[in-house]
Structure formats: C-alpha cells, structure tokens
Amino acid sequence: MEEDDCLKFQDMGLDDRLLKAISELNWCEPTPIQEKAIPLALEGKDVLARARTGSGKTGAFCIPIINKILSDKQTAKEQTVKAIILTPSKELCNQAYKNVIELTRCCSREIKCIDVAPQVPLSSQRPMLMEKPDIVVGTPSRVLSHIKGGNLDLQSSLEMVVIDEADLVFSFGYEDDIKDLIKHFPKIYQAFLMSATLTDEVKALKKMVLHNPVILKLEESQLPETNQLTQYVIKCEHSDKFALLCSLLKLRLIRGKTILFVNSVNKCYKVKLFLEQFGVPTCVLNSELPVNTRCHIVSQFNDGLYDYIIASDESACFNPTGKTSDKIKAKGNKKDKEYGVSRGIDFQNISNVINFEFPKTVKNYIHRVGRTARGDKKGTALSFVCVKEMALLEAVEKELSEQTDGGKVFQPYQFNMAEIEGFRYRAKDAMMSVTHQAIQEARLKEIKSEMLSSQKLKSYFEDNPRDLQVLRHDKALRTVKQQDHLKHVPDYIVPRSLQGYRGLRRQNNPSVHPYASTRSHAQKRYQRMKSDPLRSFEFTKRRKSFRKK
Incomplete structure (x- = not known):
C-alpha cells in the first residue's frame, strides 16, 4: 500500500468527540496495528493481534470500544457495564485506564471508566461498581473477586472483552481465573486478544475466549530497525560491571533517561547503594512497594524528575509458571505477583536501556530493550556480559539475526577497560x-x-494535590557509610581521551569556576589571594583600597 493510501483516523467513521481527543493527543496517523485492527473491530469481529511492544496496541482496542459505547448511548435506556479490559499486572491496568481517560476527555460525562486493580478492600470499590461504569479495567483475579462478591454483574450487559499482553496471562498464574471468568460472561460477546508474541499460551486463550477471530500478524521485526535502535555489548568480568557502570555515568558517556535492568530486587538495591556513594541519584521500581507508589515512580520518571531508574523483571524471569514453590512460601515472600516491569509499562522518552545483568530469555531481552526507541525516537541498548552470560547472549543474537536476515545484531562498545x-x-x-x-x-x-x-500525607494531599509533586523517589537511603570523596572524579583517573572536555571537569569538580577560562589574569590572582588561608580579610580589603588610591 502506498503511503498516500494509508487509512486515517478521519476515514474510519469514528465519533467526532473521539476524533477531537485523538487530535489533542497529537496522534497524527494510526500505527500499522491500529490501521488494521480498528476497522475490523468496528465491524464487530473478534481480533487476535500480534505486534511488538510500543506499536500502539492499547489504542487499537480502546478506540473501537469507546466508539461503540458512544454509538450505543444514543439509544440506551439504562446504564450498564459494556466492556471489560483484563491485563496481567496492576501497572498495565493503570496504564490502560489512563489511556481510556485520555481518549474520553471530550465525552467524559457520557463514558465512565473505573480501575479495580488497586489492592484496597473490595467494599471500598463497591459504590463505584454499583454505578455500573461503561468500562471496567482490572486483573483477572481482581475482577473475579468482585463478581463473586456480588459487586459486578457481567452476564446480562457485557458486549466487549479485552485481554492485553495475552502471552503473560497464564505465566502470571491466571489460567484458573480466566476459566472461572468465562462462566460469568454472556454467550455472545466481541473479544480482543493483544500480544507481543504468539505462544502456545496465547493459542490456548484463543480457544477459550475468541470466536472465529481475525488474526493480525504484522510482518515486522520484534525490535525497531538498526537506524532507530543501536544495540551494544561490553564483554567484561562480573567484578568489573560496577566499575564500568560508575565510569560510564560519571564520565557522562551515557546521557538521557536510562533504565538499568537487573534480575532481582536485591540486586536493584545493591546497584542503588553503590551509585549513592558516587553521588548518582537513582530510584528503584520494587515489586514490594504498593502499586500506587510504583505508578507514581514511573509517572515522575516520565516527567523528568530523575534520569535513572533501576528495575527487575524477576517475576517473568524466575517464576515463569506463576506457581509459588514451597521454598518461597517458607520464606514468607510478599512480592506482588501482578508485577512485571519489562512488559507494557509506558516509560516515555527513554534514551538508554542498560542490561546490567543479561536477561534469562530471548523474550525478556526483547521486552527490556523495547522500552527505548519507541515511536519515531531513537534509542540505545547496552548489555554487560560476563563469561557465564555468553550462552544467553548467543541465544539472543541467533534468534534476532534470523529476524533481520542474518544481519549483525550487536556492536562492540569501544571502551578500553585499562583506562578505568x-x-x-x-x-x-x-x-x-x-x-x-x-x-x-x-x-x-x-x-x-x-x-x-x-x-x-494521604489526607494532606487530598486537599493539596499540587504538593504531591514534591515527593521524590530517588533520595539516598544512606544505609552504607558515605564517602564524600567518591562523588567527585579527580583529573588523574579521567582517561586521556576525555581530559580536554571542560564540561566534564566542571561537573565532577564544582570548585572549578564555570567561567575560569574567560577571567583576566588580575581576577585570577585576586581569586587566589582571597582563597589563601594565610591572607586575612582585612589585608585584602586594605589592598583593594590602596589600589583605588
């Protein structure tokens, strides 16, 4: 299809209020998945769509759902629950909810949406569900709890069902919940399955949920093209990873908003405490923290309040079956099972992804790196690989090279370890x-x-919502001994190739005056005299008065 023949939002027959919201979001034209999926969904067909992370899958199902509800409102006699959106994690629920709110900004009085994923007592959400919102967003287990609690009835009114990130639903342990939920659905409904990969789990879900679906499998690589995403690798000893990370950040060889990926929460805090000593503020996206806190961390990171965030995707890496072993139970593990950082969360304007620890699977590598180079923006992925991780690197390189017709996937990062x-x-x-x-x-x-x-602060922020911006998540924890000298980089350890960079000197040594090179000889002499501890203030003052005479 020629570029001029691409279908526009205006050509899809959408409601004017929806088109206005899309325009205000600056969505100039539909993405490939939206261009193909929205017309089919508007025709009432079931859709199974496979598209890579960051391709606009959320908009592909939100737009037709909102348009159909607006159309039905013209003849509806009562308020009912029309659509339900199921995602495997609370963060994804929050993201889907925000997307619905953004798309209904011009018709917020007509369409009501509620996110039931937050872990609050079911009774506190009952009044909102009793108002029968048009769209309900939640995890399968949470929605099922509301149905069994008598807070939600889907049997008589439900018309549309969405399962987002479908390939993660079973791995998060929701298989039984989905089977129970289907019993509470009406016999006829329209369904959407959205996934980044078409796995056996997705095929099983397809049989359970869909009826004669249209399968959309876009002919595209799972990662952006090489002119948009550059993937580097540094082969090093495991013990050198911390020194390498510190040198890259302190020498400002890595710039822009960066996600540091590791494989466990413990390693998140190990990296944070290490970087604290070098004066590099970071925040941790911890699965043990409440979902509202995690969403607030992501929101502030997207707003640019801090540049570095440390995250793990251990729920997907180390517990792929979603089952809890007896050993984990014995330790009293309280991590949130409905958590996964590398999947779906809408990190915005990410310049770099650093794999401090290499991911355990090819799928997790793809989803980690998919956090950057989204839309039309460029990005960089840098992986630290030690000897034990070489097999994982080779597996990723083999699979991705097949998708790129044998092209080279990784480039060696030109870095001389001897210089650090x-x-x-x-x-x-x-x-x-x-x-x-x-x-x-x-x-x-x-x-x-x-x-x-x-x-x-709960009651205070209800009265003063703007003050919520003051909360910061990158503050130093200070559980280790602070060594102030580590925060500055002396000239003698800066590699020769970077010693001429004046901006680096000023950043790491605040004592260097920002305008030192432009001051006159007399000004420099006076500055030295004033800072000399052997000179008294009175002597300097008399010297100045003598010059005036």
Whole structure:
C-alpha cells in the first residue's frame, strides 16, 4: 500500500468527540496495528493481534470500544457495564485506564471508566461498581473477586472483552481465573486478544475466549530497525560491571533517561547503594512497594524528575509458571505477583536501556530493550556480559539475526577497560560497604518510609494535590557509610581521551569556576589571594583600597 493510501483516523467513521481527543493527543496517523485492527473491530469481529511492544496496541482496542459505547448511548435506556479490559499486572491496568481517560476527555460525562486493580478492600470499590461504569479495567483475579462478591454483574450487559499482553496471562498464574471468568460472561460477546508474541499460551486463550477471530500478524521485526535502535555489548568480568557502570555515568558517556535492568530486587538495591556513594541519584521500581507508589515512580520518571531508574523483571524471569514453590512460601515472600516491569509499562522518552545483568530469555531481552526507541525516537541498548552470560547472549543474537536476515545484531562498545583502573579501585572500595545487611536494611527502610508517608500525607494531599509533586523517589537511603570523596572524579583517573572536555571537569569538580577560562589574569590572582588561608580579610580589603588610591 502506498503511503498516500494509508487509512486515517478521519476515514474510519469514528465519533467526532473521539476524533477531537485523538487530535489533542497529537496522534497524527494510526500505527500499522491500529490501521488494521480498528476497522475490523468496528465491524464487530473478534481480533487476535500480534505486534511488538510500543506499536500502539492499547489504542487499537480502546478506540473501537469507546466508539461503540458512544454509538450505543444514543439509544440506551439504562446504564450498564459494556466492556471489560483484563491485563496481567496492576501497572498495565493503570496504564490502560489512563489511556481510556485520555481518549474520553471530550465525552467524559457520557463514558465512565473505573480501575479495580488497586489492592484496597473490595467494599471500598463497591459504590463505584454499583454505578455500573461503561468500562471496567482490572486483573483477572481482581475482577473475579468482585463478581463473586456480588459487586459486578457481567452476564446480562457485557458486549466487549479485552485481554492485553495475552502471552503473560497464564505465566502470571491466571489460567484458573480466566476459566472461572468465562462462566460469568454472556454467550455472545466481541473479544480482543493483544500480544507481543504468539505462544502456545496465547493459542490456548484463543480457544477459550475468541470466536472465529481475525488474526493480525504484522510482518515486522520484534525490535525497531538498526537506524532507530543501536544495540551494544561490553564483554567484561562480573567484578568489573560496577566499575564500568560508575565510569560510564560519571564520565557522562551515557546521557538521557536510562533504565538499568537487573534480575532481582536485591540486586536493584545493591546497584542503588553503590551509585549513592558516587553521588548518582537513582530510584528503584520494587515489586514490594504498593502499586500506587510504583505508578507514581514511573509517572515522575516520565516527567523528568530523575534520569535513572533501576528495575527487575524477576517475576517473568524466575517464576515463569506463576506457581509459588514451597521454598518461597517458607520464606514468607510478599512480592506482588501482578508485577512485571519489562512488559507494557509506558516509560516515555527513554534514551538508554542498560542490561546490567543479561536477561534469562530471548523474550525478556526483547521486552527490556523495547522500552527505548519507541515511536519515531531513537534509542540505545547496552548489555554487560560476563563469561557465564555468553550462552544467553548467543541465544539472543541467533534468534534476532534470523529476524533481520542474518544481519549483525550487536556492536562492540569501544571502551578500553585499562583506562578505568582508577574507577576499578574506587568501585572495589565502595562495594565493601554494600553488604547483605545494608541491602536488607535499605529495602526495609524504603518500605517503612513509604508506609509512613502514605499514612501521614494521604489526607494532606487530598486537599493539596499540587504538593504531591514534591515527593521524590530517588533520595539516598544512606544505609552504607558515605564517602564524600567518591562523588567527585579527580583529573588523574579521567582517561586521556576525555581530559580536554571542560564540561566534564566542571561537573565532577564544582570548585572549578564555570567561567575560569574567560577571567583576566588580575581576577585570577585576586581569586587566589582571597582563597589563601594565610591572607586575612582585612589585608585584602586594605589592598583593594590602596589600589583605588
């Protein structure tokens, strides 16, 4: 199809109020998945769509749902629940809910939407459900709890069902919940399954939920093209990863908003405590924190309040079956099973993704790297790979090279490890303070701090919503000994190739005057005299008065 023949939003027969909201969101034209899926959905067909992360799948199902509800409102006699959107995690529920709110900004009085995913008592959400909102968003288990509690009736009014990130639903342990939910659905309804991959789990869901669906499988690679996404790899010893990370950040070789991926929550805090000592503020997206806090962290990160966020996708990496082992139960594990960072969460304007620890599977690599180079923006993915992770790297390279017709996937990052010997020494010194006890104290301290803030500030922020912006999630935890000298990079450890960069000197050494090169010789002499501890203030003053005479 020629570029001029591409279907526009205006050509789809959408409601004017919906078109106005789309225009205000600056969606100039539909993405490929939206262009194909929306017309089919408007015709009332079931749709199974496979498209890579960041391709606009959420808009592909939200737009036809809203348009159909607006159309039905013209003849409806009573308020009923028309659509239900199911996602495997609370963060994805919050994101889908926000997308619905944005798309209904011009018809907010006509369409009501509620997100039931937050872990609050079911009774507190009952009044909102009794008003029968048009769209209900939630995880399968949460929606099922409301149905069994008598708060939600879908049997008589439900017309549309969406399952987003369908390939994760079973891996998060929702298979039984989905089977129970289907019993409460009417016999006839329109369904949408959205997924980044077509796995056996998605095929099983297809048989359970869909009826003669149209299958959309876009002919595209799972990652953006090489001119948009650059993938680098640094092969190093495991012990050098911390020194390498510190040197890249302190020498400003990595710039822009960055996500650091590791494989466990413990390693998140280990990296955070390490970087704290070098004066690099970071925040951790911890599965133990409340969902509202996690969403607030992502929101502030998107707004640019901080540049570095550390995250893990351990729920997908280490517990792919969604089942809890006896060993984990014995330890009293309280992580949120409805959590997954590398999938679906709408991080915005991400310049870099750093795989501090290489992901365990090809699928997780694709979804991690998919956080950057979204839309028409460029991005960089940098992976630290030690000897034990070489097999994982080769597996990723093999699969991705097949998708790119044998093209080269990874480029070696040109970095001379011998030039960061000074950083290696400092990193080793800093790591001595990051003990297992310090990590556990940091995790406990952040949870306690969040609980205290929630209790004390809840009523205040209800009256003063703007002050909520003051909350920061990148504050230092200070559970390790602080060494102030580590925060600055002395000239003698800066690689020779970077020593001429004046901006780097000024950043790492605040004592260097920003306009030092433009001051006259007399001004420099006076500055030295004033800072000399052997000179008194009175002597300097007399010297100035003598010059005036």
